[in-house]
Amino acid sequence: MARKPLPEPKDTLPNESRPLRADARRNRDTLIEVAAQAFASHGTDASLEDIARRADVGIGTLYRHFPSREHLVEAVYRHEVEALCEAAGTLAGELAPDKALEEWMHRFVGYIATKRGMADSLRILLNSNSKLFADSNGRVPVALAGLIEKAVAAGSIRADVDSTDVLHALSGTYSMPNSPEWHDRSRRLVRLLMDGLRWPVQKG
Template sequence: MTEGAERPLRADARRNREKILKAAVQIFAVEGLDAHLERIAKEAGVGSATLYRNFPTREALVEAVYRNEVAQLCDAAPALLTTKPPFEALRAWTRLFMDYVTTKYGMIDALRAIAATGSNPYGNSREMIRSALGVLMDACVAAGTIRTDITPADIGAALEGIALTSASPEQRQQAERLLDLTLDGLKVCRTVE
C-alpha cells in the first residue's frame, strides 16, 4: 500500500460508519448542530470511541454527513432508472433532491464554518449533482418525454431556486407544486393534428 492511501474498512467498521452517518443526519435535522456527539453514538448503537475513531471532530462528522448525502442523492439517479420510466425517475429524484437540501440547510452554519477554515466541504458536489441530473435527463430525452433545449445546469438552477424558497418541512407542499410545475415545463409538447 502506498503512503497516504487509506486501507479499506472491514465490513463491521463500514457498517458502524454508515450507522453513525445515518444517526447524525437524523439528529442534526431535529436538534441542530449543537446535538451531543455522544447522543449520535448512542442512536447509532456504537460507543463514543467508535464515533471519534471515525470522526475525530464535529467538523469531520458534519463534512462526512454532507458528502454522504450528496453521494446517496447522486447514486439514486441510475437506481431510479432501473425501477421507473425515465420521467417518473426524474420526478422521484427531484423529491430526493428536496430531502437532501432540507438536510443540508440543517448543517449550513457548520458547513460555512468548515469552509471558513480553508477546507472545502462541498468539493465537487454541484458537478456530481448535475451529472446525476444529466443521466436522468438523457434517459428522458432518449424516451422522447422532455425537451432537448434544457441543460442539467438549467434544471439544477431551478431546483436550487425552489429549495431557496421552499426547503423547510412546513413548505414541502409548496415545493412539491413548484417541482411539478418545473417538470411539466420540461415535457415535450405534442400537437394533435
C-alpha cells in the same frame, strides 16, 4: 425505496493507518446514516449525543470515528452526494425516464434538507477544505443532465430543457424560509417543475 448500502469506506480511523474492522465499519456507516436523518430533521440543533444514542453506540465511539462535528458533517456530505449521484443510474434502470427524473428530483430535495441542516459546519469546511466541494459538486449536475437527456430522448419531457435551469430552480429550496412547511413546499415545487417539463408533450 430502500437506500443503497453505504459505499466501502476508503479512509481509516483518525490518526490510524490500519483499515477499519467490520464492526467498526458498521458503526461508522450507521452513524453517517443516522446523522444525515438528524441534520435533515433538526438542523444545527441536532445533538451528537442523540445521534450516537440512535446509532446504538456510545458517544466515545462517535468521537473515535469523527473527532468533531465538522468531521461528521464532511462524511455525511460525501455520502449524500455519492448516494444522489448513484441514484440517477439506479432510477434510470428501474423507471420510465420522466418518472426517474421526478423521483431523483425528490431525492435532491432530501439532499438539500440535509445540507441545510449542516449549513454552519459546511461554511467552516468551505474555508478549510474547499477541495471537498470541488470534488463533489460537479457530479450532481452531471447526474441530473443525464436523466434529462434520457427523458428528452424518450419524448416524455419538452426538448428545450436546460438542465442548468432545472438545477437552479431545485437549488432554490436551500434558501426557502425554514418552516414546518418546508418539505411540503419543496415537494410541490418538484411537481410544478415536472408539470412544466411535461406540458408541451401532454398538450401535443
